[in-house]
Amino acid sequence: MAAWGQRLAGVRGVLLDISGVLFDGAEGSGVPIAGSVEAVARLKRSRLKVRFCTNESQKSLGDLVRLLQQLGFDISEGEVTAPAPATCLILKERGLRPYLLIHDGIRSEFDQIDTSNPNCVVIADAGESFSYQNMNKAFQVLMELENPVLISLGKGRYYKETSGLMLDVGAYVKALEYACGIEAEVVGKPSPEYFKSALQEMGLEAHQAVMIGDDIVGDVGGAQQCGMRALQVRTGKFRPSDEHHPEVKADGLLPMSGDREGVQGTAGADPCFGQRMCHPRAVGSVSGCCC
Amino acid sequence: MAAWGQRLAGVRGVLLDISGVLFDGAEGSGVPIAGSVEAVARLKRSRLKVRFCTNESQKSLGDLVRLLQQLGFDISEGEVTAPAPATCLILKERGLRPYLLIHDGIRSEFDQIDTSNPNCVVIADAGESFSYQNMNKAFQVLMELENPVLISLGKGRYYKETSGLMLDVGAYVKALEYACGIEAEVVGKPSPEYFKSALQEMGLEAHQAVMIGDDIVGDVGGAQQCGMRALQVRTGKFRPSDEHHPEVKADGLLPMSGDREGVQGTAGADPCFGQRMCHPRAVGSVSGCCC
Numbered sequence: 001m002a003a004w005g006q007r008l009a010g011v012r013g014v015l016l017d018i019s020g021v022l023f024d025g026a027e028g029s030g031v032p033i034a035g036s037v038e039a040v041a042r043l044k045r046s047r048l049k050v051r052f053c054t055n056e057s058q059k060s061l062g063d064l065v066r067l068l069q070q071l072g073f074d075i076s077e078g079e080v081t082a083p084a085p086a087t088c089l090i091l092k093e094r095g096l097r098p099y100l101l102i103h104d105g106i107r108s109e110f111d112q113i114d115t116s117n118p119n120c121v122v123i124a125d126a127g128e129s130f131s132y133q134n135m136n137k138a139f140q141v142l143m144e145l146e147n148p149v150l151i152s153l154g155k156g157r158y159y160k161e162t163s164g165l166m167l168d169v170g171a172y173v174k175a176l177e178y179a180c181g182i183e184a185e186v187v188g189k190p191s192p193e194y195f196k197s198a199l200q201e202m203g204l205e206a207h208q209a210v211m212i213g214d215d216i217v218g219d220v221g222g223a224q225q226c227g228m229r230a231l232q233v234r235t236g237k238f239r240p241s242d243e244h245h246p247e248v249k250a251d252g253l254l255p256m257s258g259d260r261e262g263v264q265g266t267a268g269a270d271p272c273f274g275q276r277m278c279h280p281r282a283v284g285s286v287s288g289c290c291c
Numbered sequence: 292m293a294a295w296g297q298r299l300a301g302v303r304g305v306l307l308d309i310s311g312v313l314f315d316g317a318e319g320s321g322v323p324i325a326g327s328v329e330a331v332a333r334l335k336r337s338r339l340k341v342r343f344c345t346n347e348s349q350k351s352l353g354d355l356v357r358l359l360q361q362l363g364f365d366i367s368e369g370e371v372t373a374p375a376p377a378t379c380l381i382l383k384e385r386g387l388r389p390y391l392l393i394h395d396g397i398r399s400e401f402d403q404i405d406t407s408n409p410n411c412v413v414i415a416d417a418g419e420s421f422s423y424q425n426m427n428k429a430f431q432v433l434m435e436l437e438n439p440v441l442i443s444l445g446k447g448r449y450y451k452e453t454s455g456l457m458l459d460v461g462a463y464v465k466a467l468e469y470a471c472g473i474e475a476e477v478v479g480k481p482s483p484e485y486f487k488s489a490l491q492e493m494g495l496e497a498h499q500a501v502m503i504g505d506d507i508v509g510d511v512g513g514a515q516q517c518g519m520r521a522l523q524v525r526t527g528k529f530r531p532s533d534e535h536h537p538e539v540k541a542d543g544l545l546p547m548s549g550d551r552e553g554v555q556g557t558a559g560a561d562p563c564f565g566q567r568m569c570h571p572r573a574v575g576s577v578s579g580c581c582c
Binding site for chain 1 (some may be wrong): 410417419420421422423426427429430431434448449455456457459461462463465466468469470471472
């Protein structure tokens with residue numbers, strides 16, 4: 001594989017996934033991934049543009065940013081691209097009244113949305129609210145519609161909390177798609193609209209940006225489909241089998257701090273990688289290496 | 292379409308689905324579909340062999356048969372092919388210790404199965420037990436295994452209760468398949484093993500048997516794949532769109548009693564159909580017409 005400087009040549013901005021890259025969530029809270037607070041600070045001091053790109057759909061944008069600030073991150077709501085606000089725009093534009101299969105933590109994002117007499121379903125990472133009763137209600141709403149519309153905030157397979165891997169919204173989307181014989185419209189990663197919107201906010205072209213995430217399909221594959229470069233971290237939901245994914249190959253793999261196998265195996269002889277790119281300082285080292 | 296006598300020539304046995312064909316379930320009970328008790332009685336008086344073929348996985352076989360007997364059906368446990376006993380055989384043969392994602396009503400079927408330190412997941416129509424917590428536990432068990440094994444009792448999309456359409460196990464199977472990147476092994480309709488086992492019990496070849504069910508894929512498609520003929524009833528989960536299914540076409544459609552459109556549209560000028568095949572008496576009329 002080419003040296004890091006070559007692989008990241010021309011990068012002027014970094015899109016950072018949040019969960020599994022900056023922190024691991026836990027019930028109502030979370031734990032920063034070691035070194036990530038400093039990495040974000042270093043990145044923001046550099047000449048690179050930075051945008052946070054999340055599919056978080058259990059917490060409102062405000063609650064998520066407050067949590068990250070409490071954990072020490074330099075972040076504000078205006079720097080985050082998240083799926084709920086984009087979903088509200090779509091609902092209003094198309095006159096859609098959703099049955100909301102969502103977590104109570106994000107319900108406030110939909111305060112201005114008419115949910116009477118539903119003519120579509122919006123599904124997000126509902127967590128414990130993915131009860132049989134709620135899933136069946138969503139199913140029945142869809143089956144009653146002549147043209148069923150299912151809008152999903154992301155399609156992740158799972159994510160990582162401190163307690164372990166957790167089923168994500170994508171699994172439940174597949175359940176409804178199969179039961180109803182339909183295909184969901186995805187708002188959020190890996191949809192091209194999501195990445196284009198983030199790039200627009202940054203004022204960058206795809207070839208000028210690099211995505212850093214822990215999801216080989218949603219982050220890496222989605223960004224690459226849009227013409228970006230994309231690196232996968234070895235934290236969060238990363239699993240060794242991701243390195244042999246049948247369809248997606250990251251432009252680089254960022255090993256965990258002290259992970260010698262990863263450093264040697266992935267970065268080869270590139271001294272810059274060995275010294276600076278050890279994840280979780282990876283995000284900061286992009287500025288050190290390339291700008 | 293050919294006349295009914297021609298389409299059912301050489302039939303020596305009938306495989307009858309239960310839910311949606313004989314009765315519609317309700318919380319802990321059920322309601323016979325009008326005329327079906329008499330139809331089963333007439334069929335059993337004929338020279339045709341009869342077997343009941345169900346994917347029922349909320350109730351034990353004993354409970355299901357007792358309920359049907361209470362509703363007036365002439366049925367015994369030995370006449371029913373159901374997925375739970377077949378699953379127990381597979382588990383024992385392969386030394387599998389399942390995490391059971393099932394309804395409490397069927398748990399007794401697995402009394403003799405070792406469930407310690409699970410090395411596979413068995414999923415059935417768990418109903419209200421499809422909580423996020425239980426689904427996540429099944430997911431975590433599978434993700435911990437080097438060779439994850441997911442065994443599903445059927446893969447139905449939905450079924451009908453008196454209160455409406457209900458999500459079936461197939462939807463939740465798709466969720467786990469997507470999250471874990473695996474494919475489930477299906478015990479029950481539409482797996483070929485299931486139909487072959489039922490035919491073996493009847494001592495018939497596939498071309499000598501007709502399946503009658505309400506599921507265009509699980510009943511009709513599955514049976515046809517095995518070389519049987521298959522009729523769909525217009526009760527249970529039947530929906531008009533089934534008539535235009537992209538992959539499966541029933542050998543006949545059995546309209547509801549008094550459904551003139553159905554009689555005229557489907558059966559054409561066949562007087563035998565018009566007089567006797569009006570579903571729900573359809574199952575009885577096979578004997579009247581063809582034997």
